[in-house]
Amino acid sequence: MTSPDTEAEHVEATNLLYRDPELYDMVQSDSTGAGMCRTLVELHRPGARTLADFGCGTGRDLEILAKRFECIGVDLQPGLVDHAHRIRPWLDIRTGDMRTVRLGRRTDVVACLGNSLAYVHDNDEIDQVFATFAAHAQPGTLLVLCSPIAPTTRTGPATARVDTPRGPATVTVRHEWDLRTQIDTMHRHWVLPSGDEARDEIRRRVLFPRELERYAQGAGFEVLDMLDGAGAWAGLTGPTAYTVARDTR
Ligand SMILES: C[S@@+](CC[C@H](N)C(=O)[O-])C[C@H]1O[C@@H](n2cnc3c(N)ncnc32)[C@H](O)[C@@H]1O
Structure with missing residues (x-):
């Protein structure tokens, strides 16, 4: 496994927006992820009070989710976390690697939105990420993921x-x-x-629906539903989907 510092430098180098967090926030201003996460929690665990977001970036989803939940966020890239501290100083956002980080608390909702899971490519490291989700969950915790479940079909420019x-x-x-x-x-x-x-x-690593189920089950989560990334409630078309799972340990 590459060290968190090396991995952070590598991820930052691959994406122009990570080198300019202000631009990142402007380009990624869509709030569908936070909205879908909240809708899924109200549906499956309406009493939830606490939420941890892994791969939270600049905290743009957390800003919305913090109106409803007591939140904590973690991201690999110090540049994005510093930016979050400057423009959203009321949020609890820390630098950390979701393959290894341990926050010493368990929450009612564990989230990983905006395709963050897809930045981990190796099977064993994906297992580690799900172990991190489990280490911050307790029986009944909802896991909410937004990740690619199929390749993008439009390949032309x-x-x-x-x-x-x-x-x-x-x-x-x-x-x-x-x-x-x-x-x-x-x-x-x-x-x-x-x-x-x-x-x-x-x-971005694609995890097909059956693979996602397998990783989730391996960490003690039962998948309750998978929904289309565009927010449609019928059928899965990809390439992105929301997965909601429950800690059944
Ligand atoms: C496309 S961004 C999404 C950020 C945020 N969830 C959003 O929707 O704005 C992917 C994020 O995953 C983070 N990331 C990638 N690998 C990570 C890791 N191993 N641990 C924590 N964060 C990671 C990146 O730093 C980046 O902020």
Whole structure:
């Protein structure tokens, strides 16, 4: 296993947005993850009071969830955590590696949103992450995940305009699927408001539904439901899904 510091540097280097947390918050302003998480908790464990979010980034979901739960968040990247402390100082967010971190508390909800689980690629390390979820859970705890369950089917390049604090940028995105490793790589080519160009490459491990069930069961969680990433309540279409599971130990 790579050390948390090396892994943090590696993850930061792969994504332009991680090197500019203000831009990250602006581009990732969608609050579907927090909304879906809350809806699933109200459905399956309405009495929940406490929540831990692993891979919380800048804490944008936690800011919303903290209106309903007593929250704690953990992220690998010190740059994102420092940014969270500056702009959301009321949140309890710590630097830590979800493969190994132990916060010394158990919560009613354990969450891992916004595809954070997919940044862990190795099977044994995924086991470690689920052991972390279990170490922060107790009987009845709900585990809520948002993660890729299938490769992206549209592989050809698509260009979009992105508003940034310094003006409009364009980003051209292309996906590449490696079946052997189950890693979906998103190649991005940015043209920034300054005219400068940048490229980044985000590698996400896909865990198909049956695999997710297996990892969850291995850590003592029973999967209750899987729902489409777009929030649809009927059928799974991928590529992203919400998984809700309960600690049955
Ligand atoms: C796409 S971001 C999602 C962040 C946040 N959940 C959101 O939706 O805004 C993925 C996050 O996972 C974090 N991450 C990746 N590997 C991690 C690890 N081993 N431990 C903790 N966080 C990790 C990254 O630092 C990054 O902030």
